[in-house]
Amino acid sequence: MRTVIVVGAGIGGVTAAVALEQCGWQVTVLERAPELGEVGAGLSIWPGAAAVLAELGVEGVIDAARAGGSAGMRRWDGRRIVDAAGLGVEMPVMIHRAELHRLIAGRLGPAVAIRTGTTVTGVRQDETGVVVTASRLVVGDQEYRAELVVAADGIRSVVRGLLYPRYGGPRYSGYTAYRGIAEVETLDQGGETWGRGQRFGFAKLIDGRYYWYATANREAGGEGDDVRERFAGWHHPIPALIAGSSAVLRNDIYDLPTPLVPFVQGRVVLLGDAAHAMTPNMGRGACSAIEDAGALARVLRAGKDLAAYDxxxxxxxxxxxxxxxxxxxxxxxxxKLACTVRDAVLGLGGKVAGLLAARRRVEQSRV
Incomplete structure (x- = not known):
């Protein structure tokens, strides 16, 4: 049986492990955290990623998810900028990150070995394969050998740094994100609200709670602030969502600069944020990692060169x-002026898009 080491057991890592096991590989997963799992709030599942999960036999995603809200975009005072209801745009489903990770990890089989509490410190390649050096709690340094290594170790990937030491690495976006899960009662279907240097979005989860996220311009690494004060004057139910959250996560937002480095070097493959970390503005980060895993499995199953994955x-x-x-x-x-112009242009664009969508629906009804 062919062997592969997956570095990182986040959503991308466990998806890759499931996919590679189903291709007939013996998989060893090296995870730095002391136990398997995910932290965070909600995320979007787009059709492409849903299709990959279905192919892998991951069940229960749709049962644990809820269709994303389609309320569109508003100003901070609640005035509608774009009404998405008539646009006919493709919408994702929303699911809690930890629940998605649990469902995917549930497909891990007997050919997958998980090594938690393991920090990768080195990677070297030779004619026969790849050797990964890692430090384990209590045990100390160990070496793992395999025919292939899949680096799914996140935006600050140790493996990417070893492969491409001249690459600049993560760059700060200029803003911080706040995320939470709220237990509130509201009839609002969600959507996104844009203000001056700040945004707020929310959507309902299948269990009735609301996932929300917010952004604010600020320096990287700044001291914590009160997100309630930042959005105190914004339209309902934004203040209630923040107040109804038992915990608020705050993270400075980084991405990887383009051009991205090659995703393949010899027998080492980059996947997920290690390859293409992006800001969360499109809700595509986790889905892209899942799609990476699906593409890698197709390449290996077809016996193609790894360059096809890249x-x-x-x-x-x-x-x-x-x-x-x-x-x-x-x-x-x-x-103030830039935001006024932005909102006006987006509003006009939304109206035009709505008219075009209505025209398409009429034309399709005549077929």
């Missing part, structure tokens, strides 16, 4: 990285 995934994810950063720049504008 040729498929790097152009596609490079576009998402660029587009997501552009949306963030637009959404985080803080000048």
């Amino acid at each position: 040729a498929e995934r790097r152009p596609a994810t490079s576009k998402l990285v660029k587009r997501s950063r552009q949306i963030g720049v637009l959404g985080q504008l803080d000048g």
Whole structure:
């Protein structure tokens, strides 16, 4: 049986482990955290990733998810900028990150060995395979050998740094994100609200709670602030959502600069945020990692060269990285005039898109 080491057991890592095991590989997963699991709040599952999970036999995703809200975009005072109801746009389903991780990990079989509390410190390749050096609690340094290594160790990937030491690494977006899960009662279907240098979005989860996220322009590494004060004057139910959250996560937002490094070097493959970390503005980060795993499995199953994986995934994810950063720049504008113009242009664009969508529906009804 062929052997592979997966570095990192986040959503991308466990998906890769499931996919590679189903391709007939013996998989060893090296995870730095002391136990398997995920932290965070909600995330979007788009159709492409849902299709990969279905192919892998991951069950219960749709049962644990809820269709994303389609309320569109508003100003901080609640005035509608874009009404998404009539646009006919493709919408994701929303699921709690920890629940998605649990469902995927549930497909791990007997050919997968998990090594938690393991920090990778070195990678070297030779004619016969790849050797990964890692430090384990109590045990100390150990070496693991395999025919292939899949690096799914996140935006600050140790493996990527070893392969491409001249690559600049993560860059700060200029804003911080706040996330929470709220237990509140509201009839609002969710959506996103844009202000000056700040944004707020929310959607309902299957269990009735609400996942919310917010962004604010600020320096990286700044001291904690009160998100309640930042959004105190915003429209209902934003203050209630924040107040109804038992915990608020805060993270400075980084992405990887383009051009992205090659996703393949010899017998080592980059996957997920290790390859193409993007800002969360399009909700595509976790889905892209899942799609990476699906693409890698197809390449290996077909007996193709690993370069085929890079040729498929790097152009596609490079576009998402660029587009997501552009949306963030637009959404985080803080000048009064710039925001007024932005909102007007988006409103006009939404009306035009709505008219075109209505026209398409009429034409399709005549077929």
